[in-house]
Amino acid sequence: MVNTAAGYQAYVDVVGAERVMIAFPSAGGEVVDGNVVVYRIGRGLVRLFQTTTVGELVHTSYDRVGFLAGIFREAGIPTVTCKHMDDWQKTHVAVVCAIAQALYKHGGDPIRLSKHFSDVRLMVAAIQEGLAVLRCLGHRTIPRKLWYLRLPGFLVAAVFSFVLRTDLAETAMARHARRAVDEMDVLKRELLGLVEASHMDTPAIRTLAGITPDFGK
Incomplete structure (x- = not known):
């Protein structure tokens, strides 16, 4: 999960294009008083602006993107897929x-x-x-x-x-x-x-x- 407009060549150089999966979370949080984690998952109205999104750089023969999205959904995190991350x-x-x-x-x-x-x-x-x-x-x-x-x-x-x-x-x-x-x-x-x-x-x-x-x- 990265935030960038510069592309993914640095990742490709390390692991190869077929192994690069790209995602972005719809979530936020902070640590309060040094030990309490307060967070919010992107649900409801928030999804009008942003939903957790996953994709891949190179399409593969199996639906790993759908599999990953399913894992997030099972964890209670609404997730969609995108072919053009x-x-x-x-x-x-x-x-x-x-x-x-x-x-x-x-x-x-x-x-x-x-x-x-x-x-x-x-x-x-x-x-x-x-x-x-x-x-x-x-x-x-x-x-x-x-x-x-x-x-x-x-x-x-x-x-x-x-x-x-x-x-x-x-x-x-x-x-x-x-x-x-x-x-x-x-x-x-x-x-x-x-x-x-x-x-x-x-x-x-x-x-x-x-x-x-x-x-x-």
Whole structure:
């Protein structure tokens, strides 16, 4: 389970393409007071945004992807399969980079962000630019349930403004963004690499990429 827009060549170099399986979790958690694990599995409403997803780089003669998904489901973790995980993960990065950078502008606080509609619009514009970059480079927007992100920006921003005020935003978006600043920086640089390769004008992505996390404000 990895979070990357840069592909999987490093894994292929070590074990070979046929042995690479790719996945991404719909789950989050933290350690509280040094010894208590608090976590949340992606069920219910969360699945509108993300479901644990598994796939493989090279198709094999037996259904190992379905077998793995079945193991997760038996453990109580809703799971789906995907035949194009590289596109899935690039789509994910285009979305989460915009959300994280917009959150960083407001100290990692989703409620504060929700009160600044212009910044929510900027976040949505960056998401839409990122998806346009991927299409320009020949990638799919996956999963298809993210179709709503192509709606007019003000409509998508209105939905996000509402979601940002919910517990879902804190547990599924903000908490990880605050604790994974280094990871988000890597993803941001990977996304900017795709932007450069597309030669597209992406003012919203560039604006948000210039924000440095500062949770002291």
